[in-house]
Amino acid sequence: MNDLERYVNRRFAKFKHNKEIQELRDEVLVNLQARIDDEMAQGKPYQAAFDLAVESLGNVDLLIEGHQEVARNRFRRGAAQLAVLYSLIPWVITIPLRFFHSGVLANTGWTLVLVITGVVYLVLLWLTRSDETTRVINVRKLRNVTKVVWVLWGIYVILSTCFTLGTWFASDIWFHRSIQMTGPYVFASFVVSVVLPFVSVFIPLYFVRVQRLVQEQEGFV
Amino acid sequence: MTRRNLVIIVLLIIGVAALCVVEFGFKANIRHQQQQYALAQLNPKTNDFNNIVKFKNPFVGNNSNDVNLNANLPLANVPHTFSIDSTTRTLDVRYTKSERDLAMAMSQFQASLVYNATANFALIDNLNAITFSFPGASYHATRAEVQTWYGIELSKLSNESTWKQKVQNKLSDLKYVTSAYQAFFGRTNN
Numbered sequence: 164m165n166d167l168e169r170y171v172n173r174r175f176a177k178f179k180h181n182k183e184i185q186e187l188r189d190e191v192l193v194n195l196q197a198r199i200d201d202e203m204a205q206g207k208p209y210q211a212a213f214d215l216a217v218e219s220l221g222n223v224d225l226l227i228e229g230h231q232e233v234a235r236n237r238f239r240r241g242a243a244q245l246a247v248l249y250s251l252i253p254w255v256i257t258i259p260l261r262f263f264h265s266g267v268l269a270n271t272g273w274t275l276v277l278v279i280t281g282v283v284y285l286v287l288l289w290l291t292r293s294d295e296t297t298r299v300i301n302v303r304k305l306r307n308v309t310k311v312v313w314v315l316w317g318i319y320v321i322l323s324t325c326f327t328l329g330t331w332f333a334s335d336i337w338f339h340r341s342i343q344m345t346g347p348y349v350f351a352s353f354v355v356s357v358v359l360p361f362v363s364v365f366i367p368l369y370f371v372r373v374q375r376l377v378q379e380q381e382g383f384v
Numbered sequence: 385m386t387r388r389n390l391v392i393i394v395l396l397i398i399g400v401a402a403l404c405v406v407e408f409g410f411k412a413n414i415r416h417q418q419q420q421y422a423l424a425q426l427n428p429k430t431n432d433f434n435n436i437v438k439f440k441n442p443f444v445g446n447n448s449n450d451v452n453l454n455a456n457l458p459l460a461n462v463p464h465t466f467s468i469d470s471t472t473r474t475l476d477v478r479y480t481k482s483e484r485d486l487a488m489a490m491s492q493f494q495a496s497l498v499y500n501a502t503a504n505f506a507l508i509d510n511l512n513a514i515t516f517s518f519p520g521a522s523y524h525a526t527r528a529e530v531q532t533w534y535g536i537e538l539s540k541l542s543n544e545s546t547w548k549q550k551v552q553n554k555l556s557d558l559k560y561v562t563s564a565y566q567a568f569f570g571r572t573n574n
Contacts, residue, residue: 247392255399261406
């Protein structure tokens with residue numbers, strides 16, 4: 164293994180060893196070797212040719228499909244700002260539901276999320292305004308995380324709906340007790356417990372929006 | 385970014401305003417009404433019959449029903465315990481405060497005992513006698529005595545219009561309260 168191979172292996176060490184990465188590594192190695200040969204043919208010594216070749220390689224992360232460079236702090240601020248917005252909307256929606264016990268719990272939960280995201284956003288806004296370093300985002304990974312979040316959200320909504328319907332109506336099936344819907348407040352309370360889990364749709368929507376934010380950042384780097 | 389900040393500020397203002405209206409407007413009003421309602425339940429003249437009729441039960445032995453019924457009657461705010469004598473089918477409500485500690489007008493106190501005894505007899509079918517015990521005094525009434533006073537079977541009082549007409553509305557008359565109190569408890573007061 165020569166210097167160049169060792170160098171390229173080191174640059175690719177942090178990535179998963181799959182076929183795609185292996186092929187890319189080989190391609191980079193061949194290109195660098197060709198560049199070194201080219202420079203040396205023009206009379207440059209090996210070390211100078213090597214330095215020029217590796218300098219031309221740039222950020223290896225960006226060679227991998229699905230990786231995208233973003234301005235680190237601009238992206239962080241944007242993501243934090245979206246988090247504030249996407250916790251603020253369900254917080255406002257659940258305020259009128261504070262007449263019901265489940266509504267109070269949900270609204271208090273969203274208040275907590277809002278306070279945390281708000282503090283993070285303000286801190287990022289004040290501390291990182293001048294720093295303009297970049298970072299690479301694995302868009303493919305982010306897309307997979309979003310899919311997982313959607314699946315988890317779907318499971319949560321199905322389970323909570325089944326639980327709510329079960330607690331309200333299953334006693335009629337299993338214990339032969341009549342369904343108690345004694346007035347408009349009780350009916351509204353039932354509707355609120357069914358509808359409330361759907362408000363959490365803003366969590367997967369946030370991940371979708373962050374994906375778009377990465378795309379929007381493309382031109383700013 | 386700046387436009388989004390503006391949206392956040394507008395939503396935040398809307399949210400805070402809505403929260404204030406809900407918590408300090410509507411819910412404060414509801415809480416006040418609930419407090420007024422709870423207070424009204426302690427007065428025999430304003431006690432809600434619909435709130436106690438759901439505790440109608442054939443048996444005095446149903447302890448939780450006895451507890452719940454008396455928790456919605458006048459004097460419910462005075463700490464008390466229960467004792468049931470299943471042989472004589474007597475319910476003994478033992479209050480831990482004396483009459484003097486209750487700081488209640490005599491007419492109000494008498495009306496409360498009359499109302500509570502009537503409610504217990506009207507709503508618990510096999511209750512034979514009831515005793516309201518206070519430190520230093522107890523008041524005992526039997527179904528026969530109370531039934532004689534009203535002149536009808538006591539279970540027939542357990543509908544709203546009859547209850548209001550024959551029991552609740554009459555408690556505004558102080559003379560009536562004194563007479564009913566004497567008829568119910570006069571013999572056994574000690």
